[in-house]
């Protein structure tokens with residue numbers, strides 16, 4: 001996989017990074033060793049800053065994996081803030097549950113088991129912040145469900161919009177063709193919304209940020 005910024009810039013930023021706490025460090029190592037895709041640490045820090053800025057009461061995450069970003073979000077929530085997070089992989093649900101228990105965040109994080117394509121239409125209460133991080137081929141449908149579930153003034157945070165650099169590249173490996181096509185189509189949709197003020201930032205793997213207007 002390629003990176004969207006120069007390796008020396010990444011090394012420089014790494015050199016400035018404060019030592020993460022032991023659980024976060026362990027999760028990053030676990031994800032690296034077991035090839036579980038999780039949010040890049042720089043994107044995770046941006047997401048935490050957004051949580052600190054907007055102080056959301058209700059957050060929805062689509063794609064929990066091992067609960068790395070869930071834990072990072074939940075730790076930044078105010079007393080009354082809660083996170084609903086949806087995951088369809090049973091293996092990841094088991095890992096996420098254990099990490100959430102170890103982080104002592106079972107009262108803040110509600111892990112919803114199932115496919116977000118089926119779960120989201122059943123959700124009724126709106127959210128202040130939605131983090132979309134599921135299969136790229138599902139992004140378009142999940143985006144429309146997110147628009148419905150996002151409060152006015154709410155923030156949508158989307159990962160992987162530069163997709164390891166392939167979104168903007170003419171050379172895409174065969175196994176990335178479908179996902180790259182899905183991301184390119186999604187980006188056009190994302191950047192052309194009347195109801196959402198959007199930007200794509202070259203942080204991590206490319207972060208889309210939208211505010212519902």
Ligand SMILES: C[S@@+](CC[C@H](N)C(=O)[O-])C[C@H]1O[C@@H](n2cnc3c(N)ncnc32)[C@H](O)[C@@H]1O
Pocket residue numbers: 037038039062063064065066067068069070086087088089092114115116117133134135138
């Ligand atoms: C990139 S990982 C999520 C990483 C996590 N947000 C983090 O940064 O720590 C994507 C996860 O979404 C799950 N997923 C993909 N499509 C989904 C869907 N339609 N519904 C629920 N979960 C989905 C996958 O099983 C995988 O665990």
